[in-house]
Amino acid sequence: MSPAPPALDEFRAEVRAWCRDHVPAQWRSAQTGVSDDEFVAFQKAWFRELRDAGYAVPHWPKEWGGGMSVAEQVVLYQELAAHDAPRLVLPFVSIHHAASTLLAAGTDDQRRRHLPAILDGEIWCQGFSEPGAGSDMAALSTTARRNGDTYIVDGQKLWASGAVHADWCLLLARTDPDAPKRRGISYFLMDMRTPGVEVRPIRQATGESHFCEIFLDGVAVPEANRVGPENEGWKVAQETLGAERGMTMLELAERLGTGGFRRLVELCARPRPDGSVPLDDPVVADRLAALETEITGLRALCADFVADDRPGPADASIVKLYYSELLQRTTDFGADVAGLAAQTELRKPLSSSWESGPWVLDFIGSWEWTIPGGTSEIQRTIIGERALGLPREPRSAT
Amino acid sequence: MTGTLDLTEFHDELRTVARNVLAAADRDSAPSWTRVSTSGWLGLEVDEEFDGAGAGFAETAVVLREYGRAAARGPLPAVAALAVPALGLVDPGSVRDRLLREAVAGATVPVLVLGGETLGVTPFRLDSGVEGPVLHGETSFVLDAPGADRLLVPATRSDGTVVLVDVDPGAGGVEVTDQPVLDATRSFGRVVAEGAVVAADTVHAFRDGASALRHLADRAAVAVACDSLGLAEAMLDTTVAYVGVREQFGRRIGSFQAVKHACADMLVSISVSRRLVAAAVRNVAEGAPDAAVSVSMAKSHVCAAAVDIAGKAMQLHGGMGYTWESGIHVYLKRATLNRSLFGSPAEHRRRLAQRYVSPAGVRPRACGPRRS
Numbered sequence: 001m002s003p004a005p006p007a008l009d010e011f012r013a014e015v016r017a018w019c020r021d022h023v024p025a026q027w028r029s030a031q032t033g034v035s036d037d038e039f040v041a042f043q044k045a046w047f048r049e050l051r052d053a054g055y056a057v058p059h060w061p062k063e064w065g066g067g068m069s070v071a072e073q074v075v076l077y078q079e080l081a082a083h084d085a086p087r088l089v090l091p092f093v094s095i096h097h098a099a100s101t102l103l104a105a106g107t108d109d110q111r112r113r114h115l116p117a118i119l120d121g122e123i124w125c126q127g128f129s130e131p132g133a134g135s136d137m138a139a140l141s142t143t144a145r146r147n148g149d150t151y152i153v154d155g156q157k158l159w160a161s162g163a164v165h166a167d168w169c170l171l172l173a174r175t176d177p178d179a180p181k182r183r184g185i186s187y188f189l190m191d192m193r194t195p196g197v198e199v200r201p202i203r204q205a206t207g208e209s210h211f212c213e214i215f216l217d218g219v220a221v222p223e224a225n226r227v228g229p230e231n232e233g234w235k236v237a238q239e240t241l242g243a244e245r246g247m248t249m250l251e252l253a254e255r256l257g258t259g260g261f262r263r264l265v266e267l268c269a270r271p272r273p274d275g276s277v278p279l280d281d282p283v284v285a286d287r288l289a290a291l292e293t294e295i296t297g298l299r300a301l302c303a304d305f306v307a308d309d310r311p312g313p314a315d316a317s318i319v320k321l322y323y324s325e326l327l328q329r330t331t332d333f334g335a336d337v338a339g340l341a342a343q344t345e346l347r348k349p350l351s352s353s354w355e356s357g358p359w360v361l362d363f364i365g366s367w368e369w370t371i372p373g374g375t376s377e378i379q380r381t382i383i384g385e386r387a388l389g390l391p392r393e394p395r396s397a398t
Numbered sequence: 399m400t401g402t403l404d405l406t407e408f409h410d411e412l413r414t415v416a417r418n419v420l421a422a423a424d425r426d427s428a429p430s431w432t433r434v435s436t437s438g439w440l441g442l443e444v445d446e447e448f449d450g451a452g453a454g455f456a457e458t459a460v461v462l463r464e465y466g467r468a469a470a471r472g473p474l475p476a477v478a479a480l481a482v483p484a485l486g487l488v489d490p491g492s493v494r495d496r497l498l499r500e501a502v503a504g505a506t507v508p509v510l511v512l513g514g515e516t517l518g519v520t521p522f523r524l525d526s527g528v529e530g531p532v533l534h535g536e537t538s539f540v541l542d543a544p545g546a547d548r549l550l551v552p553a554t555r556s557d558g559t560v561v562l563v564d565v566d567p568g569a570g571g572v573e574v575t576d577q578p579v580l581d582a583t584r585s586f587g588r589v590v591a592e593g594a595v596v597a598a599d600t601v602h603a604f605r606d607g608a609s610a611l612r613h614l615a616d617r618a619a620v621a622v623a624c625d626s627l628g629l630a631e632a633m634l635d636t637t638v639a640y641v642g643v644r645e646q647f648g649r650r651i652g653s654f655q656a657v658k659h660a661c662a663d664m665l666v667s668i669s670v671s672r673r674l675v676a677a678a679v680r681n682v683a684e685g686a687p688d689a690a691v692s693v694s695m696a697k698s699h700v701c702a703a704a705v706d707i708a709g710k711a712m713q714l715h716g717g718m719g720y721t722w723e724s725g726i727h728v729y730l731k732r733a734t735l736n737r738s739l740f741g742s743p744a745e746h747r748r749r750l751a752q753r754y755v756s757p758a759g760v761r762p763r764a765c766g767p768r769r770s
Contacts, residue, residue, distance in 0.1 A: 265754050279755055288754065289747035293674065293695040300673035318666050377655070383665055384658035388638050391653035 012075045015055075019083035022049055027086055028349040028356070039350045040165055043090035044121055046351070050088070051119055055080075057095050059247060061103065064115045070306055073247055081254035086351040090123060090162055096248065098124040098170055101187070101240040105228045110189065114168070125166035127157035127190065127214055128237065134158075135378050137172075138182045138234060142216060144173035151175070151188065151226070153196075153219040159372060163199045163212035166192050171221070176231050187233030189225040196220075206348070206365050246311075249319045250302040252353055256327065257295045260355030264288065264334055267359070278337050287333055294326050314387035321379040324369035327354055331366050334359030408453075409460050416464035425725070428472030435504025440478050443486065448498045455483075455617070455683035459624045459675075466628025466736075469728050471583045473507055473542035479621040480510040480541075480614060481550050487610045488562050488602035497548065497564060508564075509546035510614065511589050514539025514739045518615035522553035522591060524563060529595045533563055533571070536590040539739070543567075543587030544576045551591065552604075552611060560607025564600040571595065581735040583728060613682070616689055618740040619697040620678045626704035626736045627668070627675050629729050633704075633711035634664045636726075640715055657714060664707050671700040691753070694746035701737040708733040 004012075024030070024046075031042060050056040051065075058073045060066025068076065088095065099118060102111050114122065133140040142155025153173050163169070169190040176184035190197070196219040201209035228236040268279040268288055278284045298319075305311055305319050331354070335342055338359045345358035354365055370376045384390045419437060423429035434440065442457045444450020451457070458479050465475055485498045485508070500506035513521065515538065522535030533553060543549065549565040549572070567574050571594030577586040604610040638661055641652035651657050678696035681689035708730040712719040719726045737743065 269755055279751075282748070285751035285754070286744060286747050289750035290698070292750060293699045293747075294670070296677070296692075296695055297670035297674050297699065300677060301670060304673065318669050321662075322666055322670065377659070380659040380662040381655065383662035384652070387665055388634075388658075388661055390638065390642060390658050390661060391650040393653060393655070 008071055008075060011072055012079060015076055015079040016083070018053055018055075019079055019085060022053070023083050023085045028084075028352065031086070031349040031351050033347040034350060036164075040090060042086070042351060043088070046086050047088060047091050047121065056088070056091075057099065057119065060095075060099060060115070064099075064103075064111075065119055070247075074250060074303065074306060077247065077251040078254050081251060082258045084259040087251075087255075087353050089351055090165060091118070091121070093126050093161065093166075093170070094118045094122060094124040097126055097240065098168070101170060101227060101236065104240050105187070105236045107224075109224070110227065114189070122168060123162065123166045124168045124170060125160045125163040125192075125212070125214075127160055127163075127169045127171040129159045130156060131158055135375055138185070140172055140174060140185065142171075142173045143177065144175050144186060144188065144221065146175070146223075146230075149223045151186075151221045151223065153188070153190070153216045153221055155216050157214040157216070158211075159202075160199075160212045160214050161210055163192070163214055164201055164209075166199075168192060169197075169214065172233055172237060175233075179231060182234040184231055185233040185237075186230050187227040187236040188221050189227060190219065190221050191225075194219050194221070205367065206361055245316050245320065246302070246306040249323055250299075250306050252323060253295070253299045253302040255353045256323075256330065256355055257299050260330070260353070261292060261295060263355065263357045264291070264330065267334060267337055272339070284337060291326075291330050291333060295330070298322055298326055312387055314383040317374070317379040317382040318387070320369075320373065321376055321383070324366070324376060327369055328363070328366040331355060331359055331363035335363040405456075409457070412457060412460045413464060416461050417467070420464055420468035420470045423468075423470065429470065431472070431504050431507070434472065434474055435502070439474060440482060440504060441502030442478060443483055444498060444502050448495065449502045455479075455620075456679055459620070459679040459683075462621050462624035463628035463631075463675075466625035466630075466732075467632040469583050469629060469632070469725075469732050471585075473509065473545060473585075475621055475625065476509050476542035477501060477507060479617055480512060481508040483617060484510045484550055484552075484562055484610075484614055485602075487606075487613070488604050491599070491602065493564070493599045494602050506547045507542075507545065508548040508550050509540065509542050511537060511540050511543065511549050511551040512614060512618055512740075513537030514541065514586065516615075517619075517741045517745065518612045520552040520554060520560065520611060522551050522563075524553040524555050524561060524596075524601065526556070527593075527595060530598055531563070531596050531601055533565065533591040533594040533596055536588065538588045539577060539586045540574075540589050541739075542585050543574050543589050544585050546574070546587075549574070549589060551589070552614070560604050560611055562602045562604060563596055564602065565591070565594065565596060569594055569596075579735060581728075581731040583732055584735060612690065613685070615740070616678075616682050616693045619693050619746070620675070620682050622736045622739050623675050623678060623693075623696040623700045626701045626733060627671050629732055629736075630664075630668055630671065630700075630704040630707040633708045633726070633729055634661070634668060637661060637664070637711045637714050640718075644716075651714075660710055660714060664710055667703045667707060671696075671703050674699050691750065694741075694749045697741055698743035698746035698750075701733070702743045704733040705730070705737050 047056055057066045058068035058076055102114055130140045144151040144153045169192055171188040171190045172185055174184050175186040196217040198215040200213045202211045202213055203209050204211055268284055271277050301319055305315055342360045348356045348358045348361045355362055385392055419429055419433055438451050439461045441450030442453045446452045462475055482501050501508050521537050525532045546567055549567050551563045551565055552560055553563050554560055565572055571592050573590045575588045577588055579586055641657050644651050674696040678692040681692045712726045712730055715726055718724050
């Protein structure tokens, strides 16, 4: 590796020192089995700590409180991962999708209203998917009918992460039911306290209830809260959906490669009840080395992706697909080695990423990566068509 | 060479020239050695003082990858990636310097005697005899030994030091036996030295024998990984081209998800392989202390992935893929040979796994080479 410029080394030292002082000791055990309220309080407190250090929104423009170079962001996330810091889970949509949408397509008023508020802790969720619009999201049927300078929204949204705690929602709704499906959609900012909004948590496979359904019954959204022109919401969503994926993937790859892999090696080196050590089994050692190799490849893939000014048309899909399936293989291996003991770990630490140590729960949670955000099958189709130029599937009218 | 941009341009140019030269060669024979030497590939890593280009292993790696892509024949990989750099690791002297210049010019083809099944150790020993130093030892699967003009044999002396002995393959007590392999693009030989007496001035001292052997073993492994990366890329390209035109059931078969997704998996695998090879090449080129880690990662992962990819290419070409004429079998055989050459994936992973636990007990660590 070519030597880092001295300024970057200094920055790394600064982040390391900050992590040593600020990452809460034993937060993993403290965050295991806590109530929803305690999780929210912990997330908000951790967000404030990062914000006060200038580490919460490094990717934002300087004028709004960010302004770190890509190289500095890489260092920041490498160090947060290496120090096994808690992850920002609750404000994730706020600082990434909401901010990138506002910055790319919002009005000045919308930015002034929300970007500082996000830094003050305003929480956002995303109302895109629907019961009938999953992988085929453009098939969404929630409607927004114009009534003067207000839209009246009716419908149902699904898989909105953290919606029970959200103040605002990024909403896609159909404003022209007669237009081809991608051309009749508009993009809105919806206040979750508006009458007619009802949120119900969905209990997921791990037993947690992070995802929610949002029922919308005659919800009034002011025209001033529309982002971009009417009926051009699909375009806005396409442009801003993957905006921050690169750095997020880098952070997750670093976490998998540092704390995650360390926990995996610890597991393999821990004697079983009969005194035998998994790592003494050449098959276990071999699989561990294969995983380390793959994780090293993933980290390099992510580092190149964020450093690339002109990424390839499917690079984001390659990274997402590889991470998702590697996470699944890694946690599956952990569950296998840990054996019945891992079946007794009934809770995983909240505020962690997806390789937290209770391997069976982590393994089950890995489908949270292979399904949402474009299933692995969708990613393979994107890679085949956009990166390799293979003939398209026959498609329905758009 | 100044800055990354120049380097990128240089690599692009090198790649383009290599691709053209190798594409122009007859598929069933090696590119002419004159063409190879005038392209400057033999002396890429040699100082200008000895008529080389003064570049490094990163540049040799570019050519090696193109050799894999073309499934090219001939001793270029053995000479440019192993024998010539081995001469660079020993003390200079008139005999060595002359051989180095001849090798760069293509006038002499030296081959490093590194057994294809050994990693970083040499089975040869050099004893003192009344008529001069005497060489003993044997090893198999020496890449391009049968056509070599000179054999460069790493050997251990009685005091434990390691030297490089420059041997005439026709000398008394030396025998090179051809070892035919299924991969028709490769040539291997078994080298046996039974009391071969060598001239004292052909015994060259390594500046650091043990680390030189490790370095050469690392080079050998990464060279093969580069080859496998190139051949995997070629297999993906040819498969994508084929499934984009071949029609069945009234559709181009590349529009079927089962086929398309298989091609996507090939690309994902190659994307990861490229990064692992890049890291290994960089570390070997820089002589990084933990180069062996990235070398074992690249060798184990990429050479196994290339077999999967060539196999998938054969599958997706359907009946045509199984014919001799299609040439896919050439790549599949080369990929399987590469996987076994200079350390199997399992052997390299065993090396990696040795780092997980120290004799003192558990030593959990983050993965990958350490960051300072």
